[in-house]
Amino acid sequence: LRDKLLKFSVLKLQNLLRKNDIEKFMSLNESDIKNSRRLIRAIEVAFWKAKNNTVFDKKKRSFDTLFIGLKAGRDFIEKRIEKRVDMRMKTGALDEAKSLFKKYNKLSSQVKNASGYKQLFEYLKGEYSLEDSIIRWKTSEISIVKKQMTFFSKNKEIKWFDIEDKNYKKDAKKEVKRWLSV
Structure with a gap:
């Protein structure tokens, strides 16, 4: 698919994405909407989601999910x-x-x-x-x-653990056990 899409103009890629995933198309910023690489990736994801009938949107998920993130200070x-x-x-x-x-x-x-x-x-x-x-x-x-x-900071469901904290592994395990027991 990617090899085929690489031959398309930006306008053709925009139209293809608009047709296959209007929500994604509307969410792109001005830079992304003109970036063929970003458009191609969005089209690939749209095709994959359609093929696999996969839903990433929390509102549409029918299962409970625990998201764990690891973070640390910039330095x-x-x-x-x-x-x-x-x-x-x-x-x-x-x-x-x-x-x-x-x-x-x-x-x-x-x-x-x-x-x-x-x-x-x-x-x-x-x-x-x-x-x-x-x-x-x-x-x-x-x-x-x-x-x-x-x-990842846009996902408010993520439970973050700071890897600079010596207890982060223990705290993460505790969170997983708590989540599994609910």
């Missing part, structure tokens, strides 16, 4: 991301990127734009130094986390 998250990127570099991320870079023209846009690969490919093309590419990778990962937190 904590940023340090974890920096450590993880440094570890990935130590364990061969650059070699992996070099191997993929040899086939660059055959790679999908998802691989070319994936956080980490995108920045290492920019280094391999000579656009940035390795040090700058690693900084850009870390910044990209931090940006992704911010977007995820913004997205």
Whole structure:
């Protein structure tokens, strides 16, 4: 489906989404409505929901759900991301990127734009130094986390646990047991 949709104009994608999921179409902001990647993803989700007859809307759910989220302070998250990127570099991320870079023209846009690969490919093309590419990778990962937190913060049903709290695992287990006993 994605390969087929990639050939469509933005206008054609907008019309397809409008036809298949008017609620989603109406909820898109000005930027998303002009972004072919976002439109394609929304169309894929609409098709999947129709095919699987799946309902994500709480008002339409006929089952009880416990949503658990893990959170931490900004500094904590940023340090974890920096450590993880440094570890990935130590364990061969650059070699992996070099191997993929040899086939660059055959790679999908998802691989070319994936956080980490995108920045290492920019280094391999000579656009940035390795040090700058690693900084850009870390910044990209931090940006992704911010977007995820913004997205999840809209779900008021999520019971959040702070992973900086030493008792968060115990508290989360307690919440699950409480929920199961209801």
